[in-house]
Amino acid sequence: MSPSCVRPCPIGQRIHVVGNSGSGKSTLAERLASLLAVSFVELDALNWEPGWVGLNQTDPAEFERRIALATAGDGWVVAGSYMAFSQRIFWPRLDTVIWLDLPRSLLMRRVLARSWRRWRSKELLWGTNYERFWPQLALWRKEESLLWWVFTQHERKREQMLSYMTDPRWRHIRFVRLTSVAEVEKFERAVEKWAAGVEP
Secondary structure (H helix, E strand, C coil), rough: HHHHHCCCCCCCCEEEEEEEECCCCHHHHHHHHHHCCCCCEHHHHHHEEEEEEEEECCCCCHHHHHHHHHHCCCEEEEEEEHHHHHHHHHHHHEEEEEEECCHHHHHHHHHHHHHHHHHHHHCECCCCCCCCCCCCCCCCCCCCHHHHHHHHHHHHHHHHHHHHCHHHHHHCCCEEECCCCHHHHHHHHHHHCCCCHCCC
């Protein structure tokens, strides 16, 4: 039986984990979903088709359909941003946003290390897609480089999140901002204790 059937979780059962590339969204979201015994939803997995074709660009209606279906139930933890879609489809029902606001330098190191590891191991990602390492280094080819994205979009994404936290449309949402690896680990331990029935 889900722990949520026994007592309500302080962060609710409908949770969105957001942050820049390399912040650990999927890792934390999957762990929380397991602890809360709810569905784990990875937006990248719903979006990317073979050949790195993104539905958000090529077929937004299908992408919306997939997100709506995945978040139709009462409990889920979503990883990934896609804010134009997320806010329209499931933010009205959201309990908590967990914002991984980690330092840009850390994110760039993580993206580079992750891309290298995935490329070397030929790890299958979403659909039939595999990691492409060398384009990450080509910062002048911004459409292909996650390093470029992290470096140039970090402040813009931070400003956006700060504005969402004060937007009256989202006053029903609890925002949890985690700004360091230590804070993320402390938060995860707190949820683990709750799931184990340990009172704070």
